[in-house]
Amino acid sequence: MPDLIRLADIDKSYTRGKERIAIFDRLNMHIPAGDFIAVMGPSGSGKTTLLNLLGGADRPDKGTIEFDGKRIDNLKENELARWRAANVGFIFQFYNLMPILTAAQNVELPLMLTNLPAAKRRDNVATALKVVGLEERAKHRPRELSGGQQQRVAIARAIVADPKLLLCDEPTGDLDRATADEILGTLQLLNRQLGKTIIMVTHDAAAAKFAKRTLHLDKGKFDERELAA
Amino acid sequence: MTSLLNQIATITALNLRTIPQRGWMSIATVMAVALATLVLLFFLALSNGLSKTVEGSGADDIAIVLREGSNAELNSVVSKDQLNILATGPGLRRRDGAPVVSGELLVIVDGIKRSTGTAANMPFRGISADGISLRKGVTITEGRMFAPGTNEIVVGAGLLREFAGFEFGKSIRLRGSEWTVVGVFEAPGTVFESELWADIAVTQSLFDRPNIFQTMRFALNSAADLATFREWAKADARLKGLEVLSEREFYAKQASQSSGIFMIAAWGLGLTMAVGALAGAMNAMYSSVAARASEIATLRIIGFSGVAAFVGTLIEALILSALGGLVGLILAFVFFHGRTTSTLANSSFTQLVFKFDLSPSLVASAIVFALVIGFLGGLFPGVRAARQRPLLELAG
Numbered sequence: 001m002p003d004l005i006r007l008a009d010i011d012k013s014y015t016r017g018k019e020r021i022a023i024f025d026r027l028n029m030h031i032p033a034g035d036f037i038a039v040m041g042p043s044g045s046g047k048t049t050l051l052n053l054l055g056g057a058d059r060p061d062k063g064t065i066e067f068d069g070k071r072i073d074n075l076k077e078n079e080l081a082r083w084r085a086a087n088v089g090f091i092f093q094f095y096n097l098m099p100i101l102t103a104a105q106n107v108e109l110p111l112m113l114t115n116l117p118a119a120k121r122r123d124n125v126a127t128a129l130k131v132v133g134l135e136e137r138a139k140h141r142p143r144e145l146s147g148g149q150q151q152r153v154a155i156a157r158a159i160v161a162d163p164k165l166l167l168c169d170e171p172t173g174d175l176d177r178a179t180a181d182e183i184l185g186t187l188q189l190l191n192r193q194l195g196k197t198i199i200m201v202t203h204d205a206a207a208a209k210f211a212k213r214t215l216h217l218d219k220g221k222f223d224e225r226e227l228a229a
Numbered sequence: 230m231t232s233l234l235n236q237i238a239t240i241t242a243l244n245l246r247t248i249p250q251r252g253w254m255s256i257a258t259v260m261a262v263a264l265a266t267l268v269l270l271f272f273l274a275l276s277n278g279l280s281k282t283v284e285g286s287g288a289d290d291i292a293i294v295l296r297e298g299s300n301a302e303l304n305s306v307v308s309k310d311q312l313n314i315l316a317t318g319p320g321l322r323r324r325d326g327a328p329v330v331s332g333e334l335l336v337i338v339d340g341i342k343r344s345t346g347t348a349a350n351m352p353f354r355g356i357s358a359d360g361i362s363l364r365k366g367v368t369i370t371e372g373r374m375f376a377p378g379t380n381e382i383v384v385g386a387g388l389l390r391e392f393a394g395f396e397f398g399k400s401i402r403l404r405g406s407e408w409t410v411v412g413v414f415e416a417p418g419t420v421f422e423s424e425l426w427a428d429i430a431v432t433q434s435l436f437d438r439p440n441i442f443q444t445m446r447f448a449l450n451s452a453a454d455l456a457t458f459r460e461w462a463k464a465d466a467r468l469k470g471l472e473v474l475s476e477r478e479f480y481a482k483q484a485s486q487s488s489g490i491f492m493i494a495a496w497g498l499g500l501t502m503a504v505g506a507l508a509g510a511m512n513a514m515y516s517s518v519a520a521r522a523s524e525i526a527t528l529r530i531i532g533f534s535g536v537a538a539f540v541g542t543l544i545e546a547l548i549l550s551a552l553g554g555l556v557g558l559i560l561a562f563v564f565f566h567g568r569t570t571s572t573l574a575n576s577s578f579t580q581l582v583f584k585f586d587l588s589p590s591l592v593a594s595a596i597v598f599a600l601v602i603g604f605l606g607g608l609f610p611g612v613r614a615a616r617q618r619p620l621l622e623l624a625g
């Protein structure tokens with residue numbers, strides 16, 4: 001498989017007050033298309049920061065990020081927003097649905113950034129909800145849904161614009177085992193049947209088993225042997 | 230482009246639908262803007278009604294002569310001799326060979342304001358027989374005109390509505406003499422409705438001002454004759470120190486003086502309250518942005534632009550303030566538009582009766598006023614919304 005993502009010599013630090021906190025120092029990594037990676041590591045090791053960089057939500061201080069052979073690290077803020085809309089689906093620990101909108105309206109949000117006509121948007125929303133098995137709940141609001149169902153809505157929202165990459169930050173951190181396994185099964189399905197490349201941050205070793213491989217991150221460094229494998 | 234409009238529409242709809250969650254704050258904003266608008270409109274309508282009434286009293290083909298530099302009739306003196314000379318001037322309209330002239334004297338008498346029961350200054354005007362025909366639109370609605378040479382009074386309908394003491398048929402003692410109200414006249418939308426009229430010669434003698442006039446009115450053949458008449462009067466040394474104005478010019482001058490004060494009050498108080506409303510609006514919008522911080526961050530990650538977040542916030546502020554402006558307008562129409570009031574017309578120190586008047590242009594100013602509050606109130610919170618970083622952690 002060709003690489004979907006290449007990170008080369010990435011430096012990233014945050015300043016808090018006068019203090020400068022280095023998160024990544026010359027990080028290198030490449031992710032083949034169709035991979036499903038679980039990223040594990042202690043709190044503060046830089047997992048979320050990595051997802052922000054991979055998803056174009058943040059920019060590195062130094063180094064290059066290539067996606068599908070094109071650099072994204074030098075895009076402007078609004079170009080990056082457009083790029084995100086077309087190429088990345090995000091899945092959050094606490095779902096981040098709009099409480100006032102129905103499931104279908106939540107799923108439709110990314111399509112508001114396209115020029116698709118309303119009828120086509122409706123079709124795509126219905127398809128995405130079907131993929132996650134929630135077509136019956138289209139008219140429900142988040143508070144009328146269980147945690148697992150809400151996360152399914154969030155997954156539908158993440159895939160509705162058909163991005164190549166899915167980034168998940170602790171997608172099952174708020175769910176019980178059985179529900180978590182259902183969600184993870186769905187992610188596995190998206191990876192295997194629809195060819196989505198998935199990077200999932202998790203603290204849960206059982207969750208990581210659903211991925212093709214697991215990478216451990218500590219203080220901004222990956223385990224070199226795992227990375228090479 | 231369609232996408233940006235879509236984004237703005239989506240974010241705005243989200244903002245507006247979550248307003249009920251910030252209900253009290255939003256209502257407070259609306260009410261603050263409404264109140265500021267109401268105060269502004271109150272004084273603007275007062276100013277507008279006053280100037281409309283005063284200006285509406287003036288005709289172009291009537292000349293008024295008074296002492297130069299006397300803004301008010303009360304300060305003016307014109308002698309009987311000067312009146313006789315002026316009556317020989319060019320361009321004057323004649324009836325049965327004689328010019329249509331009214332030498333007039335204005336004195337102040339006491340009336341009682343009905344709403345408060347307090348004493349107030351009423352303008353009492355001595356006019357000559359031609360005085361009525363020199364005023365357009367005057368009709369006697371009750372009783373009859375005063376008879377020349379008698380102690381009879383006719384009273385303006387506006388004055389009668391607002392002030393007590395001059396009811397039809399009543400006998401009144403003024404300066405030691407007995408007067409009788411023999412008629413009521415209407416002259417809608419003019420200052421005349423706020424006056425009492427009586428015979429000039431009787432007024433001069435009973436108020437102890439023999440042969441003194443303050444103003445003179447002359448009917449002109451046409452408006453174009455004013456200049457001729459004015460030039461002629463200027464050239465005559467015996468008429469030195471007198472000023473010739475068209476009736477319209479005369480009242481326009483008075484209107485601008487008195488309505489100017491209300492104008493200053495309108496914008497002075499209106500803007501002061503606007504500052505309060507602005508602080509309220511800004512506060513409401515900042516808390517709206519804070520309450521939606523995680524929603525905005527999520528939308529930004531999905532790919533919504535900062536511009537859309539900014540515009541969405543701005544539109545929310547504009548809608549709240551427009552709503553406030555609308556409430557203010559409705560209250561203004563309910564509470565005072567068209568309502569009769571009276572005030573001290575400052576040039577003659579007498580009461581003038583007129584109506585609050587909300588013209589379309591005042592309505593437009595009120596709406597613009599409210600929208601400016603909303604725009605300024607939404608501007609900085611909007612910038613904060615636009616700066617919300619699209620980071621995953623914040624969205625959690």
Ligand SMILES: Nc1ncnc2c1ncn2[C@@H]1O[C@H](COP(=O)(O)OP(=O)(O)OP(=O)(O)O)[C@@H](O)[C@H]1O
Nearest residue numbers: 014015016023042043044045046047048049050622
């Ligand atoms: N926007 C920011 N500004 C300043 N410091 C930040 C910012 N985001 C993250 N950090 C810091 O960078 C370090 C790495 O954070 P990151 O969120 O990537 O960790 P993490 O591995 O996701 O941790 P956790 O498992 O707790 O979610 C932490 O020390 C964090 O405090």
Ligand SMILES: [Mg+2]
Nearest residue numbers: 047048049169
């Ligand atoms: Mg994290």
